[in-house]
Amino acid sequence: MTQYKIPVIAGDGIGPEVINEGKKVIDFVGEKYGFDVSWIEYPFGAEYYLKTNKLLDENDLKELGKYKAIYLGAVGDPRVAPGILEQEILLKMRFYFDQYVNLRPVKLLPGIDCPIVGKKPEDIDMCFVRENTEDFYMSAGGHVINPQAHEKTKKGKESKTKAQRTIEIKRELYSVKFDLDIETDADEIAFQIGMVSKKGTERVMKYAFDLAEKRRKRVASVDKVNVLSYIYGSWRNTFENVSAKYPEIETEHNYADALAMRLIRDPESFDVIVTPNMFGDILTDLGAVLQGGLGLSPGANINPNGTSMFEPIHGSAPTLKGKNEANPIATIWSGALMLEQIGEKDAANDILNAIMKVLEERKIRTADIGGKSKCSEVGDEILKIIKRDN
Numbered sequence: 338m339t340q341y342k343i344p345v346i347a348g349d350g351i352g353p354e355v356i357n358e359g360k361k362v363i364d365f366v367g368e369k370y371g372f373d374v375s376w377i378e379y380p381f382g383a384e385y386y387l388k389t390n391k392l393l394d395e396n397d398l399k400e401l402g403k404y405k406a407i408y409l410g411a412v413g414d415p416r417v418a419p420g421i422l423e424q425e426i427l428l429k430m431r432f433y434f435d436q437y438v439n440l441r442p443v444k445l446l447p448g449i450d451c452p453i454v455g456k457k458p459e460d461i462d463m464c465f466v467r468e469n470t471e472d473f474y475m476s477a478g479g480h481v482i483n484p485q486a487h488e489k490t491k492k493g494k495e496s497k498t499k500a501q502r503t504i505e506i507k508r509e510l511y512s513v514k515f516d517l518d519i520e521t522d523a524d525e526i527a528f529q530i531g532m533v534s535k536k537g538t539e540r541v542m543k544y545a546f547d548l549a550e551k552r553r554k555r556v557a558s559v560d561k562v563n564v565l566s567y568i569y570g571s572w573r574n575t576f577e578n579v580s581a582k583y584p585e586i587e588t589e590h591n592y593a594d595a596l597a598m599r600l601i602r603d604p605e606s607f608d609v610i611v612t613p614n615m616f617g618d619i620l621t622d623l624g625a626v627l628q629g630g631l632g633l634s635p636g637a638n639i640n641p642n643g644t645s646m647f648e649p650i651h652g653s654a655p656t657l658k659g660k661n662e663a664n665p666i667a668t669i670w671s672g673a674l675m676l677e678q679i680g681e682k683d684a685a686n687d688i689l690n691a692i693m694k695v696l697e698e699r700k701i702r703t704a705d706i707g708g709k710s711k712c713s714e715v716g717d718e719i720l721k722i723i724k725r726d727n
Contacts, residue, residue, distance in 0.1 A: 339372040341679060344407045348382040349422070350653025351663035351712075352410025358665035358716030359408065359672040362691075365720050366676070366684040377404075381426055383414030392425040398433045402644050406675050409648035410668065415655055424476065430646055431469055435509040436638035437537065438544050439467035439617060440674065441650060443624035446633065448696035449706060452626060453601060461627055463607040464552070466545040467617025469638055470508060471533045472568070474614045477504045478529035481519050497522045510536050531568050533613065538575040544641070545611035546583045555587045555608035556580070559596050559616050572613055597623060625650060632664030632705045635671040639678065647675040661711045664703040666692055669719060691722040 345360070347353040360376055367373055379401070386392055393401075401407060407430070412422040430436070445451050445461035483498035497520055504515040511534060519526075542558075549556045558576045560569035573590060580588045591599070593616040599606065600623055612620060625634035631651035638646040649667030657663050670692060677685040695701055701718040702708030710718075 340375065341372060341406075342375045342377055342404055343675070344377045344379055344401055344404055346379050346381050346407065346409045346412075346426070348410040348412045348426075348653060349384075349414045350411055350655040350658045352382070352412070352653055354659075354661060354712050355649065355663055355665040355668035356408065356410040358712060358719075359668045361716050362669050362688055362719055362723075363672050363676065363684075365723060366681075366687055369687070369723070370681060370684045372681060372684075376408075382412055383417050383422060386417060386422065392422070393429055398430070401430070402434060404644060406679055407644065407646040408672065408675060409646055411649065411651065411653035413653040413655070428474070428476065431638050432508070434638075434640055434644040434646070435470065436640045436643075436645060437468065437470045437541055438637075438639040438641070439465075439469040439614075439621075440637040440639055441465040441467065441617075441621045441624065442635060442670075442674075443621070443628050445628050446693050446696050448693075448699050448702075449629035449633065451629070453604070456604065456627075460605040463604065463624070464548060464609050465617060465621045465624060466541060466548060466609060466611045467621065468533070468538065468541040468612070468614050470614070471531075471537050472614035473529055473531035474618075475506055475530065475532065477506055477515070477532070478527070479504070480525060480527040481521060482525045483521060483523060504530060506532070508537070510534060531565075531615075533568055533571055535571065535575055538572055539579055542576055542579040542611055544639075545609050546579060546586055549586050549609040550583070553608040554585060555589075556583075557589050557591055557596070557607055557610045559591050559593050559610060559612035559620065561593050561616070563592060569613070576611070593620065596620065600624065600627065621650065630664075630705055632667055632703065633670075634667050635674055636667075637671065637674045637678065645675075645678055647671045647678075661713055662704060663712045664705050665712050665715050666696075669716065687723055688719070691719045691726070694722050694726075695719055 347356040412426050443463045445458045447458050479502050481500045485496035500519045502517040506513045560572050562569040562573050625631050634650045636648050636650040649671050673685040673688040695718050701710045701714055703710055
């Protein structure tokens, strides 16, 4: 029997509840397909932070890096300032493990009503490939305050302030250092640096084209080159260069705002969508609505040759904590993506097929999709169908 060791970070809010259902389903299909998962629990999240004032350090990351996959529930807690848990857990792991692909399937499943009238499961089946380590999500920026900005000097000019900032970005592919000399007469400014690299863009686009070869052979690129010409001009040029190596793949360019409109007007026209980091974050939430909501939307942060992390795209929903009411399907589906990544494709397909049958039968469903079932009942029903169809 094949043995896998997989770290689990259940996290905050509903995280432990939905992760429990995902583990339960994976354990069962493991018995069916001849593999066994040893779950290695890690405490990282709000409770751990509030007790210890610590989150992931270098030793923790090195320990997690021994494994091919990490299973994550959710992070976020109203007792902790916004951004701390997200940056010090999610973003830290994405950057440290160079998880440069954020993979988000957007598929309307049987039994789920799409908010766009008349759309059926065969009309919405696309996959977002979001670049996950660059763009404007590098935490590279700052602010400058000029306390005398409104005071006039003797010459009648506004008082100016000067500042210097050094910003360093270190990635597996490269390191970049920005030395900034800032002079301003504004009372306060804030700035954020966005950056894409040729190598970083090439590799995520190659992943998207390779994925399209297994699907319907169409790739749509997203940018905003008409406004941000440098950063997204580079993105668009790289897309043209990569696409030339895949002559059998149909391609197109889209401005981010125009693509958002098309997702509503004709979602059936999309197969694989490759997008920079920030636009991908926004557009995939729109995609989640098309497929019935965040409770149904899985995600994966992938390094094809390293440690990947699998999580639902929803948050921790602290108001539902401990109520056994959350929808676990996004987390269970994320677990299926994890199994596929580590080579257990048949087991992954079995889980997704069971999810579709549960939804199609409409007997067991949580409140977010019109039912009254408990979180644990959904997991139990998925197991029941896998057993029934064995």
